[in-house]
Amino acid sequence: MKATIIAILVIASFLAFSFGEIKANVDGIIECDVCKVALTYVETHIGENRTEANIENFLDKACTLIRYDYTKCIAIIKADVPLVIKALQEYQTPTAICTELKAC
Numbered sequence: 883m884k885a886t887i888i889a890i891l892v893i894a895s896f897l898a899f900s901f902g903e904i905k906a907n908v909d910g911i912i913e914c915d916v917c918k919v920a921l922t923y924v925e926t927h928i929g930e931n932r933t934e935a936n937i938e939n940f941l942d943k944a945c946t947l948i949r950y951d952y953t954k955c956i957a958i959i960k961a962d963v964p965l966v967i968k969a970l971q972e973y974q975t976p977t978a979i980c981t982e983l984k985a986c
Contacts, residue, residue, distance in 0.1 A: 912950075913958050914986035920944035920959045921966070921976035932971045938963065958985050 923944040928936050941963075945955035959966065961983050969979045980986040 913954075914980060916948060916950050916955055917958050917980035917983060917985035918976045920948055920955060921970075921979055923947065925970060925976060928970065934967050937967050937970055941966070958983070961985070 920941070921944070924937060924940040927940050927943075941959055942956070945952050945959065948955055965982060966979060969982065974982075977986065
């Protein structure tokens with residue numbers, strides 16, 4: 883009886899850890915995708931007008947248009963606004979920028 887209870891607790895602990903790890907992985911994938919989609923939108927719409935004001939304007943618009951939690955979207959892509967602005971002005975890809983932001 884005692885062995886059965888211990889076995890159940892061990893299995894339950896393992897499952898709880900596994901589900902937590904899976905959720906963290908899924909959250910990471912979602913953050914990466916949100917970041918890349920938002921920055922692709924910004925990159926597409928800013929054209930050659932890569933001023934700080936224009937980039938920030940389109941960062942806000944991107945998060946408004948993406949069907950994801952606006953606050954989380956802004957937190958992801960505005961984690962380091964100077965980095966994002968500089969990277970977009972240097973024509974870096976959304977994937978590279980999101981990697982630098984540690985969203986991917």
